[in-house]
Amino acid sequence: MIKKTSDPLDLFDVRGMLDDQERMVQDSVARMVDEKVMPIIAKAFAAHRFPRELVGELAAMGLLGSSLEGYGCAGMNSVSSGLICQELERGDSALRSFVSVQSSLCMYPIHAFGSEAQKQRYLPSMARGETIACFGLTEPHGGSDPANMKTHAKRRGGDWVLNGSKMWITNAPIADLCVAWAMTEDGVHGFLVEKGTRGFSATEIHDKFSLRASATGGLFFDDVVVPEENRLPGAVSLKAPLSCLTQARFGIAWGVIGAAQSCLAQLLDYTKTRVLFGRPLAANQLIQVRLAEMARKITTAQLLVLQLGRLKDRGEMSPVQVSLAKWNNTRAALDIARDCRDMLGGAGISVEYAPIRHMLNLESVVTYEGTESIHQLSIGRELTGISAF
Ligand SMILES: Cc1cc2nc3c(=O)[nH]c(=O)nc-3n(C[C@H](O)[C@H](O)[C@H](O)COP(=O)(O)OP(=O)(O)OC[C@H]3O[C@@H](n4cnc5c(N)ncnc54)[C@H](O)[C@@H]3O)c2cc1C
Numbered sequence: 001m002i003k004k005t006s007d008p009l010d011l012f013d014v015r016g017m018l019d020d021q022e023r024m025v026q027d028s029v030a031r032m033v034d035e036k037v038m039p040i041i042a043k044a045f046a047a048h049r050f051p052r053e054l055v056g057e058l059a060a061m062g063l064l065g066s067s068l069e070g071y072g073c074a075g076m077n078s079v080s081s082g083l084i085c086q087e088l089e090r091g092d093s094a095l096r097s098f099v100s101v102q103s104s105l106c107m108y109p110i111h112a113f114g115s116e117a118q119k120q121r122y123l124p125s126m127a128r129g130e131t132i133a134c135f136g137l138t139e140p141h142g143g144s145d146p147a148n149m150k151t152h153a154k155r156r157g158g159d160w161v162l163n164g165s166k167m168w169i170t171n172a173p174i175a176d177l178c179v180a181w182a183m184t185e186d187g188v189h190g191f192l193v194e195k196g197t198r199g200f201s202a203t204e205i206h207d208k209f210s211l212r213a214s215a216t217g218g219l220f221f222d223d224v225v226v227p228e229e230n231r232l233p234g235a236v237s238l239k240a241p242l243s244c245l246t247q248a249r250f251g252i253a254w255g256v257i258g259a260a261q262s263c264l265a266q267l268l269d270y271t272k273t274r275v276l277f278g279r280p281l282a283a284n285q286l287i288q289v290r291l292a293e294m295a296r297k298i299t300t301a302q303l304l305v306l307q308l309g310r311l312k313d314r315g316e317m318s319p320v321q322v323s324l325a326k327w328n329n330t331r332a333a334l335d336i337a338r339d340c341r342d343m344l345g346g347a348g349i350s351v352e353y354a355p356i357r358h359m360l361n362l363e364s365v366v367t368y369e370g371t372e373s374i375h376q377l378s379i380g381r382e383l384t385g386i387s388a389f
Helices: 020-046 052-060 078-091 093-113 116-127 239-273 285-313 319-343 345-349 354-365 372-384
Strands: 133-136 152-156 159-170 177-184 187-194 200-204 216-227
Touching (some): 020 052, 020 093, 052 093, 078 093, 078 239, 078 285, 093 116, 093 133, 093 159, 093 177, 093 239, 093 354, 133 159, 159 177, 177 216, 187 216, 187 239, 239 285, 239 354, 285 319, 319 354, 319 372, 345 354
Parallel strands (some): 133 177
Antiparallel strands (some): 152 159, 159 216
């Protein structure tokens, strides 16, 4: 018997491949996004405001550090964490960015590379959303080449002294804690720098056209003294921050599907009710081809991340697979958002409709956590054994 699936956002019944627990997580986050995020997000985007009032809700649902074990974290599997990102980004990439940074870029390195005292001190309050963190890796002279890091840390007695600056840092203006990466005599090390530490300051980047509901800023270290007990003992090379990026990129590859689904859902409604030349827009072959293209891209992206999640849960996921998924899915979502914007006509430039907001957000998502070109070069290196960058 042929099973007829009727969900245009899930043509291959990917949901049917989830277990009960995963479906339950997806449903509860979807409900929260519909009830709490959708009513406020367009205004927050227009006002260039991070909706901080949602942090308590995210924490209460166990969405901060959701895949980590212990220390007040929910210990969910990777597929569930991916679904969380997907549903949050259906609301807005800013929300998923907040959760990715807090969970994958800040809680993960403390969990993976921190001392027991650091884990006890920071992780529970980060899981409760009481401590907001940022991840300082990118520097003003070029984020694609983190090995050329200028921010440095020098030993002084039992302490470290940090000097330098970071740029384009999500959460920087609102963070209580910074996971800062700095070059030392023996490679890159990670430091936990608390807000209020002398010589440490953050600024906000205003007037972004993208991720307007996210707080982004710069970080400045001017002879900042950090005790040895705030250095991540297990992070002893650039591999440490890169492993955090692998975690976060996994979430992005899932998240952007939500943005694409949000655009397609709104467009399907619109094209069925908008009447031009005496018939619904959706009745035109040219429109249907473009809708079919979107369904193809969403389906491919869904299947790709589901397999990626299963590999991650088995401990078999590789960074190059994550690069391919981040590249493919973000490009697909960006193309879909741009095309939906176009098919909405003039209405498509209004913040009332989600596609232009998602489209503008995805311009950041395609750049951060490794630009498209850098992921392509990583895959090229894997295929040829030759590094072209
Ligand atoms: C909204 C937002 C939030 C961010 N949040 C964070 C954060 O929380 N923490 C953090 O550390 N960083 C963050 N970033 C920084 C982000 O990771 C960087 O912007 C990204 O890595 C690219 O670095 P760049 O902007 O310096 O561009 P560049 O590295 O200067 O790249 C410019 C262009 O050159 C291309 N390019 C570079 N090298 C090559 C090459 N060898 N061959 C071909 N093309 C090449 C790139 O693909 C790109 O198109 C954020 C960025 C944005 C926009």
